[in-house]
Amino acid sequence: MNAHPYIVFDFDGTIADSIDLGFRIFNRIAPEYNLQQVDEEIKKEIVTKHTQELLKKYGISHLKVITLLLRLRKEFTQHIDEITLIAGMEQALYDIKNAGLRIGILTSNSVVNVRKVMEKYGLSPIIDFVYSGKSLLGKDKVIRSMLKKEVISPDNVIYVGDETRDVEASKKAGIPVVAVPWGFSSRQLLEAAKPNEIADEPASLLECAWRLLNIEPKAVPQ
Secondary structure, eight states, X not given: XXXXXXXXXXXXXXXXXXXXXXXXXXXXXXXXXXXXXXXHXXXXXXTTSOHHHHHHHTTOOHHHHHHHXXXXXXXXXXXXXXXXXXXXXXXXXXXXXXXXXXXXXXXXXXXXXXXXXXXXTTOGGGOOXXXXXXXXXXXXXXXXXXXXXHTBOGGGEEEEESSHHHHHHHHHHTOOEEEOTTSSSOHHXXXXXXXXXXXXXXXXXHHHHHHHHTOOOOOOOO
8 A cells, every 4th residue: 555645636726727617618518518608696506505416406317417527528628728826826836846756737628628727737747646536426436446546545534625515425435524615616515525624725735745645744845
């Protein structure tokens, strides 16, 4: 089992500032799937409600979710140049790597899309792995599969995500989780899900990692 400490990140909304792009793509293709487009009122609702609650309200079946995820992956490929990183995330990732932790990404996006964005920002060398899975309907299973494939002990990893389902899945998989309120879910909703930590800015992620991994803090080279 790999003894190195890891931080594994969700991608869209956590590392990548891609949620608005996702809404634009969704609104363009929604009519093809007989779905309601997302306006500003629905966006406000999305950040305050659980995923399953939203799917039920808007009549989106599990099968349609998988179909949409696959379509969105393809559409994102055409808009890679529009995807930016969350402010402060680039430096936070370098600090984490310089402090001796390994970095993984777990995403429902495609590995190709994620690697293209990382390459765009020169971050490819510091990312140890990218793992992709259809996670909306069982992210805890995807987390367990990722840990097995990468030979990582649950004692040596924390997960960072921007949704309540990230918190819930991490708990089921038996790993600590840091929630970030700059993505898909509001801080209030994330607090209710009871993550181990909430990081209000990328710069605080390393301190969260020290605490949750029970590692003595080290000075990060500047």
